[in-house]
Each structure stands twice: as C-alpha cells, then as structure tokens.
Amino acid sequence: MSDLIEDAQPGMNAPEFTVAEISGAVKRMIEGEFGHVRVRGEVGRVMHARSGHVYLDLKDERNVLAGVIWKGQARKLRVMPEEGMEVVATGRLTTFAGQSKYQLIVEDIAPAGMGALMAMLEKRRKALAAEGLFAAERKRPIPYLPEVIGVVTSPSGAVIRDILHRLRDRFPRRVLIWPVAVQGEKCAPEVAAAIRGFNRLAPGGPVPRPDLLIVARGGGSIEDLWGFNEESVVRAAAESEIPLISAVGHETDTTLIDHAADQRAPTPTAAAELAVPVRAELSAALAGLEERRRRAWAQGLALRGQRLRDMARALPRPAELVQYPAQRLDHFAGRLPGAIRGLVQARQIALARVGARLKPSDLVAQGGRRLDGLAARLPAALSLAAGRKRAGLDGAAAGLRPALLRRAADQRRRDLDQLTRRFARAADRQTADWRARLDGLERLRQTLGYTETLKRGYAVVRAGTAVVTTRAAAEKAGALEIEFQDGRLPVGAAGGGSAGGAPGGGAPRKAPRKPGGPPEQGSLF
Structure with missing residues (x-):
C-alpha cells in the first residue's frame, strides 16, 4: 500500500504563480510606489513610430530608463525631445509585460534649465x-x-x-x-x-x-x-x-x-x-525733386543763353558782311552799260563782214539747181522702190500662204477635237448625274410604296378598284379582293370565297337560309 503513494519532497507545499500573476503583481507594486514621478536625465535613443508614438531612453552615467510618449500627448509638447538633450520628464512608472521591463509613461517633458534649451x-x-x-x-x-x-x-x-x-x-x-x-x-x-x-x-x-x-x-x-x-x-x-x-x-x-x-x-x-515709407516724407521728397528739376532746367537755359551770346560776339555784324559785296556790285553795275555798247558794236562789225561775202542771188540759184536735179531723179527712184517692194511681198506671200493655211487648219482641227472631248465628258457627267438621280428616286419610290409594306405582313383589301379601309365598307361591298405580297385573293363580302370560287373570278353565291332557323355564320375564307 505504501508503494502506491509517492514520497513527499521538501518545498512541494509552496504556491505556484502563473506568468500573468507575477507580471500583474510587479505592475501593481511599481505603479503603487511610483504613481507620479519626475525624472532628470539625458535623452538617448529617440524613435518616432509611424503610429505617432515617441519612444525614447533617459540615461545617466550608468543606467537607462525606457520611456514612451503616447501620440495624443506628443502633439501637446512644447519642446520635442532630441538626442543629447538634458530634460526633466514627468510621468508615471509602469511595466511592459511583453518584454519584462519597466518604462516611464511621459506626460510632460521640458529642458533641464535654460542652458540645455539654448544648447539645442x-x-x-x-x-x-x-x-x-x-x-x-x-x-x-x-x-x-x-x-x-x-x-x-x-x-x-x-x-x-x-x-x-x-x-x-x-x-x-x-x-x-x-x-x-x-x-x-x-x-x-x-x-x-x-x-x-x-x-x-x-x-x-x-x-x-x-x-x-x-x-x-x-x-x-x-x-x-x-x-x-x-x-x-x-x-x-x-x-x-x-x-x-x-x-x-x-x-x-x-x-x-x-x-x-x-x-x-x-x-x-x-x-x-x-x-x-512715410507718405508725407515721400511727398516732401517728390516736391524737393520737382524744385530741383525746375532749378536745373532754368539754370540749363541760362547757361545755354549765355553761351549763345558769347558765341554771337565773335561773329561779324550783318551790315559788315554785306558792305563789301555791295561795293563790288556797284562797281560792276557802273561798268555794265559800256560793256553792253562795246559788245553790240563788235557784233555789228562781224555781221557786216559776213554779209559782204554773201550774195543772195547766187545762193538762190544754186539751191534751185539742186532742187531740179532731185525732182528729176524722184520718179525713177519711186518706181524702182515700188517694184522691189512688190516683188518681195509677192515672194513672201507665195511662200507663206500654204504653210499658214495648213497651220490654221491644224489649229482648227485641234480646237474641234478639244471641244468634242470636252462635250463628251460633259455629256457623260450629265448622264451619270441624271442616272444617279433616277436611281435615288426609284429607291425612294420603292421605299415609300405600299409593296414594301406588304412584305412586312400587311395586306390591301379592295372592292373593285377602290381600297376598303373600314369594316362597314367591307360589309357593303359585294365582293372583295385581298392583295398579299405574292398575289391577290378574291373573297366574298359575307365569306366563303377562295381562289377556286365562282367562275370568272366573281363572288360565290350565298346558300339559301333555312326558314325559322338561326342566321348562319359565314366564313371569312
């Protein structure tokens, strides 16, 4: 019986804890002892997560404390921590069971003094x-x-x-x-x-x-x-x-x-x-500039006027410029009458000398003889020149007339052929246009005609030559004829007719009604 029971080992009565129980106990202890703390240290590693949280390390010479700033709190910080910055962090200590470590949940962080902030x-x-x-x-x-x-x-x-x-x-x-x-x-x-x-x-x-x-x-x-x-x-x-x-x-x-x-x-x-700028000062400056412009303009005009007057003093007077030419003119005017009289006398003497050598009667006789000789030679010269011209014209005409006639005939023939071809082309175009218009009108006629409607399953009912469009008109008609797509079918108005009905295509005769009986319902076909 004693072999069936295991021997008790020392320490077996100690309680057993789960990992979660140990983690919870440590968490409660740390949060209870360090609910709200202020920690001073140097910022080590800083990581900005994609979720918006900020993870950092606070360290001194020998120790490192992990810290985290949640996203909502990070947006409220006036100064964002940077590596190497000495800060005072305010928050609460807690544990992170996933890695068996404790960390500081930072609620506020500030530089540790003005020197740290200025250094950053x-x-x-x-x-x-x-x-x-x-x-x-x-x-x-x-x-x-x-x-x-x-x-x-x-x-x-x-x-x-x-x-x-x-x-x-x-x-x-x-x-x-x-x-x-x-x-x-x-x-x-x-x-x-x-x-x-x-x-x-x-x-x-x-x-x-x-x-x-x-x-x-x-x-x-x-x-x-x-x-x-x-x-x-x-x-x-x-x-x-x-x-x-x-x-x-x-x-x-x-x-x-x-x-x-x-x-x-x-x-x-x-x-x-x-x-x-100050508007009043600007206005005063503009007024000063305007006054300077006016003074500069007036001074420039005065300087140029003075220079003109100085240059005018060096020029001779107009009266002095005219005196010497006027004197020369008076001198030549006094010499002019004598010079004219001497020139006239010299020309008269020369004319008298030439006239003494000339005899008008001899000149007239010499001119008459030359004129008679030319008049005697004129008819022969005219007849000879006329003969030469006539002979030349006749030879040219004899040589040019057949060639001109042939050239004119060829030109007329070419013009006629060209007109014929143009007329033929115009006729072909006109005929083609008329044919196209006729084809279009034919297609339009076929489209608008009733035969196209018959092809879609419709029919035309006629009474003789008139088209029947109402039931009342069909009842009054003696005989009807229905036109389909593939032909016409004669029928009687009261029914019973067919293609093999009365001879000659007339309406079939009605069967006599029995006295006293109900009216017989006729057949449509």
Missing part, C-alpha cells in the same frame, strides 16, 4: 546654417512701396493693431491677415502653412498675392517663442518667394526665423515702418 537651439541653428538657409545671397530686397502686405500673426493680439495703426499713419496699404497661433503646439505648423499659403496665391486671382510678408509676434519667454525656432517654420521662411520680414518678440529676442527671413525687425511696429 544652437545645435539646430548650426545644422540649418550648414544647409545654406541663412546665406545672405538667398535674401531678397524689400519692395519700396508694396501694394498688398500679408501679415501672419494672431488676429486677437495687440500686434496686429500696432501694425495696422502704423501702416495707416505712414502709408495706407491693403493688408491680408492669415490668423495663426503664435505659441503652443499649433504655432509651428500653422505659421509654416500660412507662409506657404501666401506663396501659393496666383497673381491676378480673386485673392491678391502679397508683395511683402510680415511674420509678427509680441515678446515672451524662450518657451513661448519656441514655435518660431522649429525647423518647419525656418524652411518655409527660407523657401518663400515673397520677401519676408521677421518681427518676433522684442529687440533682444532672437529666433531662427530671424536668420532665414529677408530682413529682421526688432518689433512688429518697426516691421510696419520697414514695410512702407
């Missing part, structure tokens, strides 16, 4: 500067007098009132306000979206595209201004195609957007002063 800011500034986002050659000049000014700021603060008031005093311009949060977790994404939104406006659209942007916020602590140190805001400011003025905080406050902006203003009011 300096590290970010150097990284962005190394990319060339703060380079001077990237900055654009501010327009002298912009038509439209875009302001990115809070619509409920005193900043926008100061900007509008200063613009109204200096030079009123059209202002577009893009409302954003200027601190907290929404600050950075809203400011970056506003800068990019203004740049996406199309010129000439329903909403005018600004010529200048002002990003403004009042003074505050470095934590309050931290949204303007975020990388997304700095990159949006550096990528802006519209010139941008940064007016964040007071004169002593410096954020990273100040380095990326095209120009930094110490205060929002100073940004408005940089944006537009």
Whole structure:
C-alpha cells in the first residue's frame, strides 16, 4: 500500500504563480510606489513610430530608463525631445509585460534649465546654417512701396493693431491677415502653412498675392517663442518667394526665423515702418525733386543763353558782311552799260563782214539747181522702190500662204477635237448625274410604296378598284379582293370565297337560309 503513494519532497507545499500573476503583481507594486514621478536625465535613443508614438531612453552615467510618449500627448509638447538633450520628464512608472521591463509613461517633458534649451537651439541653428538657409545671397530686397502686405500673426493680439495703426499713419496699404497661433503646439505648423499659403496665391486671382510678408509676434519667454525656432517654420521662411520680414518678440529676442527671413525687425511696429515709407516724407521728397528739376532746367537755359551770346560776339555784324559785296556790285553795275555798247558794236562789225561775202542771188540759184536735179531723179527712184517692194511681198506671200493655211487648219482641227472631248465628258457627267438621280428616286419610290409594306405582313383589301379601309365598307361591298405580297385573293363580302370560287373570278353565291332557323355564320375564307 505504501508503494502506491509517492514520497513527499521538501518545498512541494509552496504556491505556484502563473506568468500573468507575477507580471500583474510587479505592475501593481511599481505603479503603487511610483504613481507620479519626475525624472532628470539625458535623452538617448529617440524613435518616432509611424503610429505617432515617441519612444525614447533617459540615461545617466550608468543606467537607462525606457520611456514612451503616447501620440495624443506628443502633439501637446512644447519642446520635442532630441538626442543629447538634458530634460526633466514627468510621468508615471509602469511595466511592459511583453518584454519584462519597466518604462516611464511621459506626460510632460521640458529642458533641464535654460542652458540645455539654448544648447539645442544652437545645435539646430548650426545644422540649418550648414544647409545654406541663412546665406545672405538667398535674401531678397524689400519692395519700396508694396501694394498688398500679408501679415501672419494672431488676429486677437495687440500686434496686429500696432501694425495696422502704423501702416495707416505712414502709408495706407491693403493688408491680408492669415490668423495663426503664435505659441503652443499649433504655432509651428500653422505659421509654416500660412507662409506657404501666401506663396501659393496666383497673381491676378480673386485673392491678391502679397508683395511683402510680415511674420509678427509680441515678446515672451524662450518657451513661448519656441514655435518660431522649429525647423518647419525656418524652411518655409527660407523657401518663400515673397520677401519676408521677421518681427518676433522684442529687440533682444532672437529666433531662427530671424536668420532665414529677408530682413529682421526688432518689433512688429518697426516691421510696419520697414514695410512702407512715410507718405508725407515721400511727398516732401517728390516736391524737393520737382524744385530741383525746375532749378536745373532754368539754370540749363541760362547757361545755354549765355553761351549763345558769347558765341554771337565773335561773329561779324550783318551790315559788315554785306558792305563789301555791295561795293563790288556797284562797281560792276557802273561798268555794265559800256560793256553792253562795246559788245553790240563788235557784233555789228562781224555781221557786216559776213554779209559782204554773201550774195543772195547766187545762193538762190544754186539751191534751185539742186532742187531740179532731185525732182528729176524722184520718179525713177519711186518706181524702182515700188517694184522691189512688190516683188518681195509677192515672194513672201507665195511662200507663206500654204504653210499658214495648213497651220490654221491644224489649229482648227485641234480646237474641234478639244471641244468634242470636252462635250463628251460633259455629256457623260450629265448622264451619270441624271442616272444617279433616277436611281435615288426609284429607291425612294420603292421605299415609300405600299409593296414594301406588304412584305412586312400587311395586306390591301379592295372592292373593285377602290381600297376598303373600314369594316362597314367591307360589309357593303359585294365582293372583295385581298392583295398579299405574292398575289391577290378574291373573297366574298359575307365569306366563303377562295381562289377556286365562282367562275370568272366573281363572288360565290350565298346558300339559301333555312326558314325559322338561326342566321348562319359565314366564313371569312
């Protein structure tokens, strides 16, 4: 009997725990002892999960504490932890049974002192500067007098009132306000979206595209201004195609957007002063320029007049210029009558000498003899020339007439052949057109004719030569004829007829009715 019972081993009466029981007990103990703690340490590994949660390690010289920031809490953090940053994390300790480890559920995290925050800011500034986002050659000049000014700021603060008031005093311009949060977790994404939104406006659209942007916020602590140190805001400011003025905080406050902006203003009011000139000063400057233009014009006219007068003094007087030619003219005028008289006398003497050598009677006789000789030779010359011309014309006509006749006949024959071919072609075209029209009319006639309707299962009922269209007309008719697609069938009006009915195609005779009996129902066929 004793062999059937196992021997008791020492320690067998200790209770047995499951893995879940042990994990739950440890979890309750840790959460009970460390329900809410603040832990100071250096941020080690940081991982941003695709779900939105942030996993990080807090470490010191020898130990590491795992931490997690849930997605909803991560969006509320003012400062996102970065590797190497010394922080103070606030949260509660718990366990993660899946890996048998304990971890800190971070509810809030802040830099451990101003030095840590400034160190992180300096590290970010150097990284962005190394990319060339703060380079001077990237900055654009501010327009002298912009038509439209875009302001990115809070619509409920005193900043926008100061900007509008200063613009109204200096030079009123059209202002577009893009409302954003200027601190907290929404600050950075809203400011970056506003800068990019203004740049996406199309010129000439329903909403005018600004010529200048002002990003403004009042003074505050470095934590309050931290949204303007975020990388997304700095990159949006550096990528802006519209010139941008940064007016964040007071004169002593410096954020990273100040380095990326095209120009930094110490205060929002100073940004408005940089944006537009003073209208009164501009009017005074224009008036001064106008006065200088008038003085320069008058002075130029005076100098040119003086120069003209100086040059006129070096010229001789008009009377002096005319005196010597007038004297020469008087001298030649006095010599002219004597010269004319001497010329006339010389010509008379020469004419008398020539006339003495000439005898008019001899000239007339010599001319008459020449004329008689030419008159005697004229008839013979005319008859000889006429004979030559006639002989030449007759020979040419004799040689050219057959060739001309043949050429004319060939030309007429070619013209006739050409006209014949043109007429034949025109006749063929006309005949083809008429044939096509006839074929079309024939097809239309066949389509509209009743024979096509008969092919679809219809029939035509006639009484003699008239077409029967009602039952009453069919009852009155003595004999009917039905036309089908393949022929006509004579029938009687009261029925009984067929193709083999009465001779001659007439209607069959009706059978005599029995006296006193019911009327006989006739057959339609």
